[in-house]
Amino acid sequence: MTSAPNTADLFAISLAVTITAPEKRPFPARLTQSMVPEAGAGTQACRHGQRELTARRAVSDCIVVVNFKTYQAAHGASAEELARVMSGIDTEARLVAAVSALDLSAVVAAAPDLEIWCQHLDPVGFGSNTGWLHPETAIERGASGTLINHAEHKVSIEHVAMLLDQVPEGFEVCACAADVDEAMALAALVPNYVAVEPPELIGGEVSVTSADPGIVSGTAAAVREVSEEVGILCGAGVKTGADVAKAIELGTIGVLLASGVTKAADPGAALSGLTSEL
Ligand code: G3P
Numbered sequence: 001m002t003s004a005p006n007t008a009d010l011f012a013i014s015l016a017v018t019i020t021a022p023e024k025r026p027f028p029a030r031l032t033q034s035m036v037p038e039a040g041a042g043t044q045a046c047r048h049g050q051r052e053l054t055a056r057r058a059v060s061d062c063i064v065v066v067n068f069k070t071y072q073a074a075h076g077a078s079a080e081e082l083a084r085v086m087s088g089i090d091t092e093a094r095l096v097a098a099v100s101a102l103d104l105s106a107v108v109a110a111a112p113d114l115e116i117w118c119q120h121l122d123p124v125g126f127g128s129n130t131g132w133l134h135p136e137t138a139i140e141r142g143a144s145g146t147l148i149n150h151a152e153h154k155v156s157i158e159h160v161a162m163l164l165d166q167v168p169e170g171f172e173v174c175a176c177a178a179d180v181d182e183a184m185a186l187a188a189l190v191p192n193y194v195a196v197e198p199p200e201l202i203g204g205e206v207s208v209t210s211a212d213p214g215i216v217s218g219t220a221a222a223v224r225e226v227s228e229e230v231g232i233l234c235g236a237g238v239k240t241g242a243d244v245a246k247a248i249e250l251g252t253i254g255v256l257l258a259s260g261v262t263k264a265a266d267p268g269a270a271l272s273g274l275t276s277e278l
Pocket of ligand 1: 067150197201202203204235236237238256257258259260
């Protein structure tokens with residue numbers, strides 16, 4: 001359907017895309033409760049269309065998204081086990097598992113209280129769309145959000161815009177960007193989140209927050225200029241609580257990571273560490 005977008009053209013293209021979302025259907029998923037801001041939480045809330053900017057951020061507004069990708073320790077029955085481990089982590093931060101579409105139903109059944117996202121969706125409806133990932137089916141199977149335009153699954157900006165148009169209010173979309181320009185272009189479409197991940201740092205040993213803190217703070221500032229409604233995440237090489245704390249300090253509301261958990265000898269300990277400084 002798509003090829004990698006030309007970054008130089010992304011911002012201009014995105015501004016030309018008309019997002020018509022006022023007729024969105026309500027999201028019927030089981031997890032809508034987690035999207036309701038807690039009473040008295042004076043914070044920059046994460047939920048789309050429900051943000052309230054104030055000086056302080058609550059832990060419950062911080063989000064750690066674990067992308068299972070197709071890692072061996074995070075597929076099939078192992079995906080179910082990892083989701084159960086995530087469910088058992090004692091934290092007020094939001095933990096989200098982004099799982100393979102093939103594992104979605106089983107993971108939802110294994111960890112019914114955990115927020116589960118897809119790793120990708122296509123803006124298709126019912127009908128002749130062999131092999132495409134249909135949003136309505138994902139929602140019926142328990143997904144409460146999705147990644148889109150991940151560095152390992154690039155799509156066009158039109159793909160992102162059409163997906164945002166199609167999904168119901170409350171279904172969260174995290175659009176991934178390789179750099180500040182792409183983040184700005186995607187932010188103009190007002191997804192729930194933009195996650196900046198330098199491709200060269202993905203899967204590496206050094207966190208983006210140490211290797212290139214400027215891209216994180218630069219993205220945060222640039223996205224904030226485009227839209228105050230978009231939550232900012234960062235990812236690539238994130239592995240420790242200190243990495244997460246630094247991400248927050250640089251202007252994000254959380255992180256998107258994979259190998260720090262999926263390749264950890266003890267994923268539960270890794271998750272506890274990641275949330276330890278929130
Ligand atoms: O989607 C998260 C990912 O691209 C970052 O991967 O392994 O560097 O945490 P990793």
